[in-house]
Amino acid sequence: MSDDSTLKNQLKEMIVERLFLNITAAEMADDADLMQTYGIDSVNLFEIIVGLEEEFEITVEDEDFSVEAFATVNSITELVKRKRGQR
Amino acid sequence: MEIREEPVRFDSSGTELHGVYYELAPRESFEMVAVICDPFAEEKKCAQRILAQMARRMANLGVAVLHFDYRGTGDSGGDFGDFGPTDWLQDIEAAVAYARERRSGANIGLLGLRMGASLAAELAEAMGDCRWLVLWEPVVDGPRYVRENLRRSLIKAMLTRGPDSSAPAHTPDTTQGWLDLDGYRVSARTRAKLEAIDLSAPPEFSGPVLVVNVGARALVRHELLFLAEGYPGGSAEVVVMEPFWSRVGLVDGERLVALTAQWLSQIL
Structure with a gap:
């Protein structure tokens, strides 16, 4: 499994666990719109950001806050990689 | 026996506070x-239902309960922006005094959630005769708590603007010393008081204390474990459930209420 896939799976596990979603991480599509598909709102988004900082050891700055950055698992993966200095 | 729920009013520094007094009818002989x-702020609104559920459960145990609104909140007098944690600590003291008026010689216990738990912990040390303390998800680190509330405001602003805007979300308005803290207008003084919350020092309260971690994982977070271990009579428990104080929708609080009631029944 590639590093990318591993990271995406870890992100999905974190999102499903922290948001108490009634799906498994494996059922979450990489490119599904989190807000449209899973009803994620501002409260949930806050939980995701806290999860990113606590479990993925990155710091999410004010300038990182954009709808696009948190739209899908793919886009969050890119954010984490960028914050970690990966490409 | 039935639980009687009586609307009550009492004074705190010249402002009338509103509350509900719960007790079994006919009155039990147990004096607690x-x-x-x-x-x-917003957490109070979201937590109301489960706190009322907890109040009824404690009443069923023979413990009378006073659940009240701080100054500037709920049905109590005053405007929210005029008050802060120092005033609300005084309000809890006024509530304790009122509770003692209602039941002369009664023992007092404090149950708090988030910032309310932090205030309860502070007051329990000052009171000297508080019998027990229940801290649900206390705010341990004030600066982090304020940062988190600012972030909630940023996230709401981001979602309100939608995906088409290229401008970054703006930091909430801090003009003239006022701050938008998750939709609530908060003075610089209140912000400073919230940021001053710090439960990292060894506590001086020696009675039984229950610290409850509510979250996604069945493992007590380090800071809450550390806090509980700092109390001579402290214990820490975890309840896997959604953080109901930040959820607008219905959250089942039964496990938290049952765990707390069980702990109380052991110490009463």
């Missing part, structure tokens, strides 16, 4: 009153 200490 619990005062519930609410969380801050």
Whole structure:
């Protein structure tokens, strides 16, 4: 499994666990719109950001806050990689 | 026996506070009153139902309960922006005094959630005769708590603007010393008081203390474990459930209420 896939799976596990979603991480599509598909709102988004900082050891700055950055698992993966200095 | 729920009013520094007094009818001989200490702002609204559920459960145990609104919140007098944690600490003291008026010689216990738990912990040390303390998800680190509330405001602003805007979300308005803290207008003084919350020092309260971690994982977070271990009579428990104080929708609080009631029944 590639590093990318591993990271995406870890992100999905974190999102499903922290948001108490009634799906498994494996059922979450990489490119599904989190807000449209899973009803994620501002409260949930806050939980995701806290999860990113606590479990993925990155710091999410004010300038990182954009709808696009948190739209899908793919886009969050890119954010984490960028914050970690990966490409 | 039935639980009687009586609307009550009492004074705190010249402002009338509103509350609900719960007790079994006919009155039990057991002389214990619990005062519930609410969380801050939006969290209070979301937590109301489960705190009322807890109040009824404690009443069923024979503990009278006073659940009240701080100044500037709920049905109590005053405007929210005029008050802060120092005032609300005084309000809890006023609630304790009122509880003692209702039941002369009653023992007092405090149950708080989030900021209310932090205030309860502070007051329990100052009171000297508080019998027990229940801290649901206390705010341990004030600066982090304020940062988190600022972030909630940023996230709401981001979602309101939608995906088409290229401008970054703006930091909430801090003009003229006022701050938008998750939709609530907060003075610089209140912000400073919230940021001053610090439960990292060894506590001086020696009675039984229950610290409850509510979250996604069945493992007590380090800071809450550390806090509980700092109390001579402290214990820490975890309840896997959604953080109901930040959820607008219905959250089942039964496990938290049952765990707390069980702990109380062991120490009463």
